[in-house]
Amino acid sequence: MEYPELTLLIGGRAVPAGQRPGLEVIDPATREVLGRVPVASPDDIDEALEAAHRAFPGWRDTAPLERAAILRRAATLMRERTARLAWLITRELGKPLTESEKEVATAAEMFEWGAEEARRTYGRLIPGRVGGIRQMAIPEPIGPVAAFSGWNAPAITPSRKIAGALAAGCSIVIKPSEETPAIALEIGRALTDAGLPAGVLNMVFGDPGDISRRLIESPLIRMVTFTGSTSIGRELAVMAANGLKRATLELGGHAPVLVYGDADPVNAADTVLAAKLRNSGQICTSPTRMYVHESVYEPFVERLAERARSWRVGNGLDAGVQMGPLANPRRLAAMETMVADALKHGAELAAGGQRLDLPGWFWAPTVLRDAGPDCLASNTEPFGPLALVQPFRDPDEALALANRLPFGLAAYVFTRDAATARIASERIESGVVCINHCQASLPETPFGGVKDSGLGKEGGVEGLQEFMQVKYVSQM
Incomplete structure (x- = not known):
């Protein structure tokens, strides 16, 4: 396969580089x-804004069923093009091809979910206080x-935002990552080929600071959605607030893992490590701070380190x-x-802890025990x-x-204890809590953080509602 010529997407047109400056895209492997x-x-950014405004x-006003049909066709095209899309993800990001194929499938599901929910943007009738x-x-x-x-989920994250906006009836200007642009453009191509009207979706690349200011400060934009670091999210939230614009922010995490004394330490270690090393740990929901009851601490650490040392990196x-390079x-x-x-x-170093002697940016899977x-x-x-x-003694300490x-x-x-699971799920301060597994996000479930990890939700019914506002109509 060949890497494509990279463009902008404005008003339904693929805009070639021409005399524009360019940023290198590098294979991390x-x-x-x-x-x-x-x-x-x-001028490109202003043109994208005008295109979204006109579209x-x-x-x-397009019927929800018609919007849904376009989203569904786009998902079908993405599935048909899985081999190419997955290859692009692996070339740009480095993760194993099998992971990239799963990401394409999940991204397609985002559009399928949006297609279904586009049909269910119901309002409600409120009984009047008097007759007549x-x-x-x-909802509008x-x-x-x-x-x-x-860059870390280059198909899923743009798809989640685009699918939600389009399903709700919004147009969108998106700035995907300059480090993983080709996969985003291929998603845009699938939507164009599916019949999406020109200007409904626009993609621009360049300096993040310049683009964010120009987009967010434009009076044509009514909502901002961002995935990235907490520090940048704060800056964008301030810009959005100055324009009284809604902002949904999916920001950084530092996910804790609580392994209680009644859990199977080997199964827990296997489950956690597979999630930890997915995409080389470059996932905002990646399990990182592992607090393990002292009664199962040693077998958990031993299994975790054993599996980490045997993980195949390349x-x-x-x-x-099983794991590619860092991005x-x-x-x-x-x-x-x-x-x-x-x-x-x-x-204490239990596994890894060093660069690997490979051409790209490779780091060995690393386990640090007794990390205070x-x-x-x-x-x-x-x-990463x-x-x-780190061990713990009692449940209150763990929480x-x-x-x-x-x-x-x-x-x-x-x-294995239902009461322990209930108490932990109620008392842990997190937007997502998974019990006995590590699948933190699905297209049909709400995803988003609390505290410094963000505002609002993506995915599920809640994610679609973020792109809508409610109008109250009273008629006599």
Whole structure:
């Protein structure tokens, strides 16, 4: 397969680079330059805004069943093109091809879910206080949306935002990551080929700061949706608030894992490690802070380290590889800093802890035991294949450890006791709590954090409602 020419998508047209400056897209497994993504000019961004503004009334007034049919056709095209889309994800991000294929399937499901929910944007009739009056609460699409997605889930995250906006009847201008642009453009192509009207979806790339300011400050934009770091999310939230625009923010996490004394430590370790090393740990819901009851601590750590040492790391295009490289040299430097700091603070290396002698940005799956609360990795999201394990004695201590940070995106609990599971699910401060598994997000379930991990929801019925506003109509 060949890597495509990268473009912008504005008003239904693929806009070639022309004389625009470009940013290199690099294969993290080989450090090969795959291509250059064009940097949108201020005029390009304004054109995308105008296209979304012009397209909104027609898309808003398109029957939900017709919108649903287009989304469903796009999902079908994505499934038919799985081989190419998955190949692009692996080339741009590095993760194993099997993981990329699953991501394409999930992204297609986002559009299928949106297609179904587009048919169910019901309002309600409110009984009047006197006879002869009719009172209605009617949901309406909020308007053109500015969206920003990161590099770590390059098909799922844009699809979740695009599917929600389009299903609700909104037009959208999205800035996907410049590090993983081709897969986003292929999703846009699937929608175009499915019959999406010109201007309903627009994609621009370039300087994140410049693009975010120009989009969010535009009076044509009525909503902002962002996936990324907490620090950037705060900045965008302030910009949105200045324009009194709704913002949904899916921000950083630092997911705790509670393994109680009645849990099977081997099964828990196997389940957690598979989730930990998915996408090389570069997932905001990745289980990282593992608090294990002292009665099962040793068998849990031993199993976790054993499996980590045996995990096959390599180029994601190679058969049998279980984990690919880190996405960029920034993550590699972060792993080196965090491991060195943890060891300095008394943690013990149980597995990994070093770069691998491979062409790209590879880091060994790493397990640090007895990692206390003072080390950098215990307080800052590692966003890499790094697991921190610490024992606890009683349930109250475990819950206090789980809630000690200002983040609250996902948390995981392993126990065989129903009461323990209920108490943990009620007291853990997190937008998502998984009991005895690590599947934190599905197209049909609401996804989003609390505290410093975000505002609002994506996915599920709740995610669609974020793109709508309610109008009250009273008629005599």
